[in-house]
Amino acid sequence: MNTQKILLTTSLIILPILLCVIFAHSFVRKEIVNDISLNPETKSTNLAELVKEDSNEISKSSAIQSNSNQTISPTLELDDLITSFEEEIVEESEEQLNFTIELMKLENYKKSGGTMWASEKWMKDLDYYKSLKTTELAEECFSRPIYSFEVTIFDKPRLGFERLKMFHNGFQVLFQRNDMWKGILHTYENLSSKLNLESNLSTIVRASGSLHALRALYGFQEFKEQVKGREEIFLSANIRVLKKFAWYLENYDPKKLGTDGSPGFFCEPCSVAQVALMLTKQVDPQRYNSIESEIKSVRWPEEQNVQDLKEFIKLVLDDLEGVDPIEGSETRDNGADNN
Amino acid sequence: MNARKIFITRMLQMLIFVCGVSCVAKAATYSWGDYNTNCNCKTAIVGTLTSADYDQSQAAQDAAWEDFKAAYEGLVDSDRLGNRTYIYNCHALAYTVFCKWLNGDQRTQFHGYSSWCWEAVSNGEIKSSNYHSCFVNNWGKCGPQFYCKNNQYVYGASMPTQQYIRH
Numbered sequence: 001m002n003t004q005k006i007l008l009t010t011s012l013i014i015l016p017i018l019l020c021v022i023f024a025h026s027f028v029r030k031e032i033v034n035d036i037s038l039n040p041e042t043k044s045t046n047l048a049e050l051v052k053e054d055s056n057e058i059s060k061s062s063a064i065q066s067n068s069n070q071t072i073s074p075t076l077e078l079d080d081l082i083t084s085f086e087e088e089i090v091e092e093s094e095e096q097l098n099f100t101i102e103l104m105k106l107e108n109y110k111k112s113g114g115t116m117w118a119s120e121k122w123m124k125d126l127d128y129y130k131s132l133k134t135t136e137l138a139e140e141c142f143s144r145p146i147y148s149f150e151v152t153i154f155d156k157p158r159l160g161f162e163r164l165k166m167f168h169n170g171f172q173v174l175f176q177r178n179d180m181w182k183g184i185l186h187t188y189e190n191l192s193s194k195l196n197l198e199s200n201l202s203t204i205v206r207a208s209g210s211l212h213a214l215r216a217l218y219g220f221q222e223f224k225e226q227v228k229g230r231e232e233i234f235l236s237a238n239i240r241v242l243k244k245f246a247w248y249l250e251n252y253d254p255k256k257l258g259t260d261g262s263p264g265f266f267c268e269p270c271s272v273a274q275v276a277l278m279l280t281k282q283v284d285p286q287r288y289n290s291i292e293s294e295i296k297s298v299r300w301p302e303e304q305n306v307q308d309l310k311e312f313i314k315l316v317l318d319d320l321e322g323v324d325p326i327e328g329s330e331t332r333d334n335g336a337d338n339n
Numbered sequence: 340m341n342a343r344k345i346f347i348t349r350m351l352q353m354l355i356f357v358c359g360v361s362c363v364a365k366a367a368t369y370s371w372g373d374y375n376t377n378c379n380c381k382t383a384i385v386g387t388l389t390s391a392d393y394d395q396s397q398a399a400q401d402a403a404w405e406d407f408k409a410a411y412e413g414l415v416d417s418d419r420l421g422n423r424t425y426i427y428n429c430h431a432l433a434y435t436v437f438c439k440w441l442n443g444d445q446r447t448q449f450h451g452y453s454s455w456c457w458e459a460v461s462n463g464e465i466k467s468s469n470y471h472s473c474f475v476n477n478w479g480k481c482g483p484q485f486y487c488k489n490n491q492y493v494y495g496a497s498m499p500t501q502q503y504i505r506h
Binding site for chain 2: 072073074076077117118144145146149201202205206209257258259260261262263264265266267268270300304309
């Protein structure tokens, strides 16, 4: 009897303590969840939502991984590209503030005599660049790989564009020209002409890298404004470049390049294809809608395979067959005539 | 009456036992260490869909790196340039692997961010959390994409492709 009383009393004491512990445990957890939502970036988010998001990624991931290692999508950036071209990007005030601070730092750096890319050794006066025709100016600007580096190394290419404007006299002039679009069209032709069998690896890497980086221009306000209404011309230019890549892939000599088989590029034609698809959406939305899912469903294994690349380019070119209104009125550049 | 007391006692004992087991299980799931550091870091399964990469051959990477060094004189291999976040593809181009943060070492800048953060650590695990303190003194990146800590994966060495296990 005594034992039972002791047990009863002990139980009555321990139970509230345990309840307190459990309550405190939940409270601490709740506090942590609240801690996340205090930040404006995640104000509308809670842990449950984040977990849910994560779960979506899990199912996506599982779906991909169930088919061996099919992990690469050559059109992964396509939707972002379309958004950046079609919509005006409004940045959060905090982001805008950070950007302004970055610009101020750069301006101070320039005022104190700072230069970039060792430009003091090769850059000419502003007047020289002003004196050039736009096509010549573009040729001079893209003669160095600076553009492709600057728009590649930042999360937001915008910062790269600002740095080019501020520290490169040539780009400063080019970006202010009303016919900048002519310079960029010329750049497509000029760079793709370097994808020929006589070019060494360095030239191929540089030319394809710059062609790849031209994609960033379609989110650059000054350029976007000039492309609007001229989408067909740029679509045509991108299709021509894509054909040139296809031609090069069929004809290059890996031994001569010294790459053990690879052509010196891989993602670069994918970027050109994405621009072509984005412009197709502007020029012929119905066509785009009919091909979108097929092209977006392409997946590759992680290890690069030139055959995959060839097939993807072929798929895009086949799907875009006839969409280019300029194509019929011009001599087709299948690449061979540039060699 | 005795039977009633015994019944209540037994019920309370069972309740205590259940609560005890529950607490132990809970403690195993969320370690106290996590609360102490306010850091619920975990290894996560993540979307491994990635964009196509640059040519990964040694020769092509070397060519790109030579151009990059020429453009940004004075860089050394351990420097980082730019703040680029890489989509989960740690093959990465040579010059992006050897990059330099413009504002210097930004490790502490992970304080103040609470968006979802990722870190691909050298053993191939992906750490994810929205507790920024998980990434203090570690390279990591907050945002929808990965920052690959890929110094170990230069020149086309493969990132692990195994299914990541989520705790």
